[in-house]
Amino acid sequence: MFATLSRSVIAHPWRTIAVWLVAAGLVIALSPSLSTYTTSNQQAFLPGSFESVKAQNVGNKYFPAQSGATGSIVVSRNDGGKLTSGDQQKVQGLVSSLSNDKIPGVTAVKLSSNSLAPNGKVMAPSVVFAGQPGDSKVNSAVDTVRSKTSSYLAGSGLKNGLTGNAAISVDTTNAYDHANTIITIATIVLIVGLLGIIFRSPLISLLPILVIGIVHSAAVGITADLASLFGFQVSNSVAPILVVVLFGVGTDYIVFLLFRYRERLRHGASHHDALRFASSKVGVVIASSALTVIGAFAALLLAKLGSLQTLAPALIVAVASMLLTGLTLVPALFILLGSRLFWPLGPGQPAQNSVFAKEGRFVARHPGLLAGCLAIVLGGLTAAASGYSPTYNTLSELPASTASQVAYNTLASAFPAGSLSPTQVYTTSSKPLAQSDLQTLSSNLSKAKGVAQVAPPTLSSDNKAALTTVILKDDPYSNQALDNVKGPVRNAAHSSAPADQVLVGGQTSTFVDIRAQLRADTKLVFPVAVGIILVILAILLQALVAPLNLLVGVALAFGATLGASVIVFLDLLGFDGIDFSLPMTLYLFVVAIGTDYNILMASRLREEFMNGYSATDATRIAITNDAPTVAAAGIILALTFGSLMLAGLDNLTELGFGVLTGILIAGFVMAPVMIPALSTLEGRLFWWPRHARPPAVPRTSEPEPEPATAAQTA
Secondary structure (H helix, E strand, O other): HHHHHHHHHHHHHHHHHHHHHHHHHHHHHHOHHHHHHHEOOOOOOOOOHHHHHHHHHHHHOOOOOOOOOEEEEEEEEEEOOOOOOHHHHHHHHHHHHHHHOOOOOOEEOOOOOOOOOOOOOOOEEEEEEOOOOOHHHHHHHHHHHHHHHHHHHOOOEEEEEEEEHHHHHHHHHHHHHHHHHHHHHHHHHHHHHHHHHHHHHHHHHHHHHHHHHHHHHHHHHHHHHHHHOOOOOOOHHHHHHHHHHHHHHHHHHHHHHHHHHHHHHHHOOOOHHHHHHHHHHHHHHHHHHHHHHHHHHHHHHHHHOOOHHHHHHHHHHHHHHHHHHHHHHHHHHHHHHHHHHHHOOOOOOOOOOOHHHHHHHHHHHHHHHHHHHHHHHHHHHHHHHHOEEOOOOOOOOOOOOOOOHHHHHHOOOOHHHHHHOOOOEEEEEEOOOOOOHHHHHHHHHHOOEEEEEEEEEEEEEOOOOOEEEEOOOOOOOOOOHHHHHHHHHHHHHHHHOOEEEEEEEEEHHHHHHHHHHHHHHHHHHHHHHHHHHHHHHHHHOOOHHHHHHHHHHHHHHHHOOOOHHHHHHHOOOOOEEEEEEEEHHHHHHHHHHHHHHHHHHHHHHHHHHHHOOHHHHHHHHHHHHHHHHHHHHHHHHHHHHHHHOOOOOOHHHHHHHHHHHHHHEEEEEHHHHHHHHHHHHHHHHHOOOOOOOOOOEEOOOOOOOOOOOHHHHO
C-alpha cells in the first residue's frame, strides 16, 4: 500500500501539491476562530452529576445576581500604612461610581462590614459579575472595572488591584496567549537551527516550517469546525500544546524520511529510486507512529472530564493531518526539489566508523549489562515518582507579576486566604424557609475544619432557597482547602440539612469534583491507551513479544520522567505541588510520541532480522543506520517541547521539562539501547510467533551496500 502511494505521489507531484493547497486554503479561509470555543472555566468541563455543578445550577435559578463570577477590588495605601477615614471615603466613592456606571457584565459592586481588614490596611469591595469566569461579557467587564478603578483612584495615594476567579481567568487567558507567541517563535528558531546543523541545507531548514505552518493553521481550523459542529469548548492550554505537537511530531516524520532518503542516496541510488524506497519503508513507520499517537489520544474521548475529552479532537486532527502530509505532500516536494534539497554540500558519504557504528557494536556485544544498568537507573527514578503531589492552584502557576496574583497577595496579607473565592452553600426546599430553619446549618458550618467565617444566610425571593456564604481559612485552590471542603464542610452541610437538599458550590468545590473525576478518568484512560498501542504495535511488527517489550520500555520511561519531575520541582525547586494534569498529559505524550522512536528502531530490527541476519547483527546494523535518525529527531522534539519552559507558566514549565526528559530517555536510552539490547538477549523469541527464514548461507555481518536499482525498490 505504501509503495503504491509513494509511486503515485512521486509520479504526480504537482497534482498532489495543488490538492493540498486548495484543501488547506479552504479550511483556513472558511473555519471559525478557535478562540471562540476556548474557555478557562474549569466547571464547564465537569459532568452535570457533580455536586458543584448542581449547586451552580441552583444558584443560577434562585440567586442569579449572586451566583456569577466573583472578584475583590483590593485597595491599600502606597506607603503600606493604615487606611485613613479619607481613604475609606474614597473607596466608598469608588463603589458608588462603579455601581452608577452600570458596567455591562457587572451585577453588583458593594461594601460590607467585612470589607475593611482587621488591621485597617486593606479594603476589599466585592464585585459580582453577570456570568461565569471565561465568558466574553465577564472578561470585558474585568478590563473595564480595572480601568475605571485605576482612573478613579489616580493621585489619591492608593493602589488597587482586582483579583478573584473572573480576573484570574482573564489573566490566565492573556498569559496563555503570550506563552503561545513565545513558544511559536522559539519552536521555529529551534527547528530551523537544528535542521541546519544536522543536514547543512538551507532548504531543509526552512521547508518543514513552511509545510507544518500551513498544516497547523488547517488543523486549528478543523478543530474549531468540530467544536462548532459538536458544541464543545476546549481548554486554553490547547493552542500552545498544538504548536509543539504539530511542529515536534511533524519535524520527526520529515526527519525520518530525510535520513532514509539520504542513506539510500549515499549508497548510490537515483533520487527517484531513493525516494520511492524511503517513502515505502518509512511510510509504514510514520503511519504506525501516527496511529499509535492517535490511538492513545483517542482514549481521552472516554474521559468524562471535559478538559481531557475535548483535548482529544485537537490532537487527533493535528497528528492525522501530519500523517497525510508526511505520506503525500512532503515526498511530492522532495521529488520536485531533487538534488537541490541537499544543496550546497549534497547528501554526503556513508560514515565508515561513526559514533553510532561504535554504539551498535557495543550494544550488540554487551546487551545484558546495558539492559540491567538502565533498568536500575530508570527504576530508581520511577521510585521517586511516588512522591508526586498535585496542585490545583491555577493562580500560583501564573507569573508572580500577574495583576490578579499581586492583588491576591495583598488581600491574603489582611484577610483570610479564602476571601479570594468564597464557598457557597445552597439550601432548597419545597416549603418556604425561615432564618430560624438555617441556624443549625450555619452553626455546624462555622465549626467545620478549615472555615474562617460564615455569613448570615440569604433567602431567595420566594423563600424556597437559601444561600450561605463560607470563607475558608486556606487558599481556596490549595489541597488543604480541597480536602476540607470535600470532607468537613460538605459533611457539615449535608448532615444539618433543614430542607430537601443542601449543595456545596464555588471554585473550591469545583476543584474537589475535578480531582475526583480526574482520578477516575486516569484509571480508565491509561489501560485503554496501552491496549490500543499494543494492538497497533502487534500489527506493525507482526509479533506479540516485541510489542510487550516496547510497552514495558515506554512505561519505564514514563515512570522515570515523572520521578525526575518530582525531584526537580518538589525536592529541588520547592514547588508546593505539580500541576494536577501533568501525569495524564505526560503519560500520553511520553508513551505515545516516545513510542515513535521505538517503532522506528524496532521496524529496522525486524527488517534486518527478517532478511536473515542474526539478532546480534540486526542490532548492530539497526543502531548504526537508525540511531542517528532517532538522535536527531529526539533532540528536535525534546527541545521543541522544552520551549514550553519559556512561557513563564508553572504548568507549562512542568510539562515542557517532563516531555523533554521523557523524549530524551526515549530517543537516547530506550530506542537506541534498551530495545536493541532486549532483542539481542531474546533473539528469535523477541519476534514470536513469526520468525525469519535463515538464508542459504548464514549471515554474520552486513554486506557492502550496493546501488539500489528500480527493481530492488519496486
